[in-house]
Amino acid sequence: MSERDVALAMVGCAGDIEVHREAVARLVGGVVSVVIDPDPDAARIMAEAVGASTTVATLDEAVDTHEVSFDAIVLRGPLAHRLTAIKLAALNQKHVHAEAPVTGSLDDTDAAIDACASTGVLLSIGNTLRALPSNRTIKERVSDRKLGVPGMLRGHRWRSGGDNGIGILVERIYGDIDLAAWIFEALPSEIFALRREEGTDGTQLDYLQIHLGFPGGGMALLDFSAALPEGEEYHSHFLIGSTGAAYADDHHNSHLLYRGGNPAALISREGHLRVTEELQGFVTAIRENAAPPVSGEDARRVHQIANGVARSLEAGQALTAKEAAYEVI
Amino acid sequence: MRLSSDNTTYRVAALSVVKHAYLPRGVIGHPRFELAVVADDDNQPDWVHERNELFAREYGVPYVRDVERALAEFDVQVAVVSSEPERHADLSVRAAGLGLHVIQDKPMSTRLSECDRVVHEVERNEVKFMMWNRNFLPAVLEGRRAIERGDIGDPYAFHVDFFFAKDAGPPKGSRKPADPPMDWLEALKAAHVDGSDGGVGTEAIGELQVEGCYPLAYIAMLSGACVSRVYARTASHFHQLHTDNGVDDMATVTLEMDRGLVGSICLGRIGVASHPDIGEIKLHVLGSKGALVISEARPEISIYYREQPAHEFRNQRLIDIENDYLLADNFAQALDTDGNTILDAEASRAIAAATHAAIESASSGRCVELS
Numbered sequence: 001m002s003e004r005d006v007a008l009a010m011v012g013c014a015g016d017i018e019v020h021r022e023a024v025a026r027l028v029g030g031v032v033s034v035v036i037d038p039d040p041d042a043a044r045i046m047a048e049a050v051g052a053s054t055t056v057a058t059l060d061e062a063v064d065t066h067e068v069s070f071d072a073i074v075l076r077g078p079l080a081h082r083l084t085a086i087k088l089a090a091l092n093q094k095h096v097h098a099e100a101p102v103t104g105s106l107d108d109t110d111a112a113i114d115a116c117a118s119t120g121v122l123l124s125i126g127n128t129l130r131a132l133p134s135n136r137t138i139k140e141r142v143s144d145r146k147l148g149v150p151g152m153l154r155g156h157r158w159r160s161g162g163d164n165g166i167g168i169l170v171e172r173i174y175g176d177i178d179l180a181a182w183i184f185e186a187l188p189s190e191i192f193a194l195r196r197e198e199g200t201d202g203t204q205l206d207y208l209q210i211h212l213g214f215p216g217g218g219m220a221l222l223d224f225s226a227a228l229p230e231g232e233e234y235h236s237h238f239l240i241g242s243t244g245a246a247y248a249d250d251h252h253n254s255h256l257l258y259r260g261g262n263p264a265a266l267i268s269r270e271g272h273l274r275v276t277e278e279l280q281g282f283v284t285a286i287r288e289n290a291a292p293p294v295s296g297e298d299a300r301r302v303h304q305i306a307n308g309v310a311r312s313l314e315a316g317q318a319l320t321a322k323e324a325a326y327e328v329i
Numbered sequence: 330m331r332l333s334s335d336n337t338t339y340r341v342a343a344l345s346v347v348k349h350a351y352l353p354r355g356v357i358g359h360p361r362f363e364l365a366v367v368a369d370d371d372n373q374p375d376w377v378h379e380r381n382e383l384f385a386r387e388y389g390v391p392y393v394r395d396v397e398r399a400l401a402e403f404d405v406q407v408a409v410v411s412s413e414p415e416r417h418a419d420l421s422v423r424a425a426g427l428g429l430h431v432i433q434d435k436p437m438s439t440r441l442s443e444c445d446r447v448v449h450e451v452e453r454n455e456v457k458f459m460m461w462n463r464n465f466l467p468a469v470l471e472g473r474r475a476i477e478r479g480d481i482g483d484p485y486a487f488h489v490d491f492f493f494a495k496d497a498g499p500p501k502g503s504r505k506p507a508d509p510p511m512d513w514l515e516a517l518k519a520a521h522v523d524g525s526d527g528g529v530g531t532e533a534i535g536e537l538q539v540e541g542c543y544p545l546a547y548i549a550m551l552s553g554a555c556v557s558r559v560y561a562r563t564a565s566h567f568h569q570l571h572t573d574n575g576v577d578d579m580a581t582v583t584l585e586m587d588r589g590l591v592g593s594i595c596l597g598r599i600g601v602a603s604h605p606d607i608g609e610i611k612l613h614v615l616g617s618k619g620a621l622v623i624s625e626a627r628p629e630i631s632i633y634y635r636e637q638p639a640h641e642f643r644n645q646r647l648i649d650i651e652n653d654y655l656l657a658d659n660f661a662q663a664l665d666t667d668g669n670t671i672l673d674a675e676a677s678r679a680i681a682a683a684t685h686a687a688i689e690s691a692s693s694g695r696c697v698e699l700s
Contacts, residue, residue, distance in 0.1 A: 203617040
């Protein structure tokens with residue numbers, strides 16, 4: 001790759017405009033040359049934010065027209081269209097940075113991996129929790145053995161908005177499952193999951209709890225709620241290692257707002273830094289012809305685990321890993 | 330919370346004070362209770378008698394090396410049991426059998442059959458029983474009040490993290506091949522100096538049994554539900570002592586309870602380096618209309634100074650002593666009114682059953698139903 005900037009096509013405009021404005025402004029060696037979205041207003045607003053000179057409605061159009069030049073796509077938007085987009089990009093020698101969970105299934109993720117491998121383009125994964133400064137710090141401390149051998153990961157992830165039941169399971173749990181697999185550097189050997197969809201009063205609960213065992217005795221316990229009242233989300237996790245521990249907690253990172261009555265919590269989050277880190281990692285991998293920080297194989301692993309979670313939910317029992325799948329013990 | 334207002338003073342026999350002296354101190358620190366005697370079985374080893382005598386001397390009461398004689402001769406109404414866990418149930422059964430009310434340290438017993446004996450004897454003699462607990466800590470009561478007010482609607486998920494950031498001797502992996510396994514009793518006797526001796530005895534017990542009572546008691550009180558099924562993972566992850574003796578120092582438990590309620594516990598003795606204070610102890614509760622995040626330690630004050638000892642907590646709890654007073658007061662009220670204690674024999678037995686089911690689940694890898 002020459003010294004010119006890597007030109008990115010942003011496919012799909014859903015999400016925080018300001019986060020992407022900040023992230024792209026900090027990008028070294030990369031620019032966004034085109035924004036692709038069937039909604040022209042959304043495309044225009046995102047293009048203005050990220051400094052793109054062109055907007056088009058579809059990826060097909062972007063590939064077909066000679067007026068639009070890009071080296072790679074940043075793929076966001078509905079899972080249903082992801083595999084088609086990845087195949088099209090790969091066929092046209094465009095590297096791919098796809099937001100997790102990449103596709104909606106393990107089979108489609110495998111197809112995406114194969115499509116990119118067959119033409120030699122990168123498949124990079126974004127929208128994970130790994131790139132958050134808090135989790136990068138945890139991983140660094142694990143890698144330099146300060147925390148010892150990872151023993152226990154606990155996470156709570158609560159939000160509002162509902163999930164119409166569990167929704168697309170892998171989309172909901174991807175970040176935390178990927179984090180666990182990344183920290184423990186393994187697929188879990190045991191999985192137990194339970195859900196509660198409705199409360200005793202008929203309230204929609206959309207609640208999921210996942211309990212993982214890892215080879216060597218490590219364990220993770222994660223719970224997810226999509227039934228908080230409308231408003232701010234809550235995230236909390238900690239990692240206990242054999243010689244140290246790390247705690248990342250909204251409770252700790254809260255300011256207080258007094259407006260009469262009990263104060264409200266204003267939670268300090270990590271802002272644009274995740275997106276910044278991920279886009280830079282992708283651009284750097286392209287420029288240096290290196291492997292991306294998070295690859296298709298990492299996504300594949302999460303889909304495998306998500307399938308195990310689904311199987312445990314269905315069976316109402318704990319599962320153990322047996323070759324390539326999880327089976328009731 | 331109504332405090333006891335009767336003036337009756339109950340005389341207390343402390344049956345064995347070999348580990349957590351905070352329990353008898355907590356009881357006799359309340360004006361309704363008066364220590365009359367310390368007692369234990371004569372056939373106990375010297376180290377047991379030494380600790381008992383020290384406690385008796387501190388309070389200026391006799392030490393009697395004969396439990397039944399002490400209970401008969403000293404006009405006591407309440408027995409406080411703080412022996413090794415493997416003797417908890419036996420001492421409680423004997424005291425209840427003589428018509429004494431019992432306050433007992435946790436765990437109820439290392440065996441469910443022994444728990445059943447305690448329940449049976451307490452019921453047969455119509456005496457009161459309370460297992461020592463932390464349910465009256467200010468932060469826990471704050472959470473209970475929020476739930477009772479309906480602040481979060483109907484609660485349906487209860488999660489407790491319960492860690493003691495304490496060492497238990499050398500770290501796992503430190504034993505040389507030629508060294509013998511660490512002796513559980515000797516190690517726990519040595520741990521008495523910093524109060525890390527909750528599992529002292531000839532029988533090694535893991536943290537799920539030593540500590541699990543506390544978070545299970547929180548969940549029982551806040552949910553009002555019984556555990557019906559568990560899935561658990563345990564490991565010896567931190568300490569050579571636990572590894573050598575085949576018991577856990579870390580555990581995660583998924584709980585399924587009555588009425589479709591769910592919960593989880595994460596606990597462990599995680600080493601002094603892993604938290605600036607006693608350890609992360611938090612409650613997370615989800616309800617139909619909201620959620621709660623409670624830090625059990627608060628209110629706290631943070632204190633830092635030059636040459637501060639490494640073992641001194643930087644964040645110090647301010648009013649935890651209230652728990653001891655309120656537990657004793659709760660017991661006094663139960664005696665006065667023939668009411669229930671905050672953690673009676675049946676509830677304590679249920680906690681023990683959940684703990685044993687979790688140990689079984691961790692061993693088998695399967696979910697375990699509770700009868």
